Amino acid sequence: MASGSGDDEGNTTSASWRLVGPASELSKKPCRLMYSPLGRDSDVCLFYVKGQFFAMDARCSHSGGPLCEGDIEETDGVLQVFCPWHDYGYDLKTGKSGTSLEQQVYEVKLVDGDVYVKHASHLSLSPFPANEKN
Numbered sequence: 477m478a479s480g481s482g483d484d485e486g487n488t489t490s491a492s493w494r495l496v497g498p499a500s501e502l503s504k505k506p507c508r509l510m511y512s513p514l515g516r517d518s519d520v521c522l523f524y525v526k527g528q529f530f531a532m533d534a535r536c537s538h539s540g541g542p543l544c545e546g547d548i549e550e551t552d553g554v555l556q557v558f559c560p561w562h563d564y565g566y567d568l569k570t571g572k573s574g575t576s577l578e579q580q581v582y583e584v585k586l587v588d589g590d591v592y593v594k595h596a597s598h599l600s601l602s603p604f605p606a607n608e609k610n
């Protein structure tokens with residue numbers, strides 16, 4: 477009887493612009509965690525640093541540390557977030573680190589005062605029921 481699982485958003489290969497919210501609100505904190513219905517590994521950090529937004533996978537590619545809780549520093553004009561677990565730094569623009577590790581970064585755009593992130597899934601500032609307790 478139950479036909480059709482409604483997995484229209486299950487296609488992870490096609491990224492689309494996702495409305496996150498008003499820039500006036502999102503710029504009040506240096507980082508927001510944006511939840512993906514695809515699961516924790518697809519959650520994204522939205523950073524606001526020096527008047528600019530940056531989006532990056534929220535889990536550190538080393539061992540999954542929470543990058544939203546990392547310190548942000550600028551060295552020689554390069555903005556980096558440092559993972560709170562083992563202190564690896566990732567360039568907010570490129571996702572590159574001083575090691576072979578790299579974070580996936582996402583394009584961000586502002587339209588009429590709203591922030592959009594190009595991502596494979598919908599992004600929400602509130603946890604989805606399935607990953608609420610993680």
Ligand code: FES
Pocket residue numbers: 536537538539540541559560561562563564
């Ligand atoms: S988990 Fe991020 S540096 Fe180890």
